[in-house]
Amino acid sequence: MKKRTDKQYAKILYGLTAGVKEKDLTEYINVFVNLLKKEQKIKHVDKIIKEFIDLSRKEQGIEKIEIITANKVSDEIVKKIEKIFGNKTESTERLDKSILGGFVIKTENKILDASLKTQLKQLKTNLVN
């Protein structure tokens, strides 16, 4: 049989525990851990947990974004940005002087680049051609 990936284990765990009452949870987790033991995947457990968290976030419609700015921005602006990406947005902030100004927003597989650095770069290519 083909080996299962960590993501697939996370999916199994998600399917197993979805809609389960809190008191039964231990039992289900036991089943899952036994599966991991049987397939010798215990050492992957950290990665599986991480995948599981990502997966359940996605299932619940929580968007994770990273906001990169050159200078510290107020919470108000951060809130505004979060709202654009939907109601359930979790954001982390990071400072990066090299982008000069503006901001860059990273979602799971998209980059929204409104930094001064990129715009200067575009201006340069426009002028050269």
Next chain:
Amino acid sequence: MSSINNIVEELKKNISSFEKNVQVEETGTVIEVGDGIARMSGLSECQSSEMLEFPGNTFGVALNLEEETVGAVILGDFTHIKEGDIVKRTGRILSVPVGEELIGRVVNPLGQAIDGGAPIKIKDFYPVERIAPGVMTRQPVSEPVQTGIKAIDSMIPIGRGQRELIIGDRQTGKTAIAIDTIINQKGKNLICVYVAIGQKESKIARIVSRLKEAGAMDYTIVVNASASDSAPLLYVAPYAGVAMAEYFMDQGKDVLCVYDDLTKQAWAYREMSLLLRRPPGREAYPGDVFYLHSRLLERACRRNAEHGGGSITALPVIETQAGDVTAYIPTNVISITDGQIFLETDLFYRGIRPALNIGISVSRVGSAAQLKSMKKVAGKLKVSMAQFRELEAFAQFASDLDPETKKQLELGQRLVEILKQPQYSPMAVGDQVSIIYAVLNGYANEAKVEEMALWEENFHKFMNDSKQTLLDKLNAGEWSDKVEKELKDACAEYLKQNLK
């Protein structure tokens, strides 16, 4: 002073007219990298064979689109790429710059100059992978490609739009035939693309300087993916070359494409496929190695006038191991092409150069494009050579032969002598026709077999000095009783002069 102000004004205007636009880019993360292969997560909308941008201005091509990951090959250096790097989609299918500017240049498979000259600035791009022209756009070959090599032009003629395989062991003169053909295209309205795959840089340098010397770089593009380049570049090189050729074909021009050699491209593709974990098949090649070559060679074609005309002639080269044509790649390519030129080590060391094995070399469509004058003499030449081969084996056992057989044998030996030709000395059709005619019709019977080379040289000198109009006629393909008589008289005249 005003000019400075003008410049400043212009610059200001340019800058003020610049519109900011914020890009949304789709990205992925590298999860695995090594041996020129990268595996990425994300990139959920990625297309097959789309270009991906890695950090450090490096590009890759997405080849495997899987459920969770995308497998890509990296074009060029990959040592700076590490796990966790961000990869961007470009939205472009792998394409190469095309245009007149490329002629006379040596470029890599991405169309960047590698001859030390100025960077090539081109706006036009053609996709590297393109579907070959369909049935309704094609027409049969009708014009010849003159290789300038007597043995090929007479017995294995090549037409514009044909695919003729050059196959043989290492060191049998495969590249020499291709290069001679390119050199002979001077003034013949044929643009040449020489694609070198996995060759030594020194060999390429030698070829380019040879082409320059012969003035052949005026109509030639050299695409070079050398032995030190990574496998993906070797794999892409022939497709890049044919894309550059298609640009000229789309303008109704005729193009000649040499792929030297496809064995190495198949090796590169095997390496890539194994690293991408595609299942191996026979000789560890992936299952689609036939398609690898068929889709390339199918792009050689002769288009009819309604669809713009133009043609691409393909001369693929395959290297065999110890003459084994039954290996996987040689059989594949033999079955795809319209004929093959077979070169043999034995013949090469016996001094028969080009080392053509005429018995098993064929051209399936080229005779339709042969000039009339050449066709007339070539028919008889083929028969005589076939008879000679048969008798040659037989004659080894017989001590005394009847005069008829002996005559046949001697004629054959003389023909073999005149079909020899040194490298880099292509010959015009008229010269070829006249020498073959002279020998076939017994005008050289008095000369010794060992002295045929000298006899031939003098003959050409005589013809070029005093019979230029006749040669022009033959060059144009004219053939009638009158022309034949003129040729006969010329041969007789030479003989008379030679005897004195």
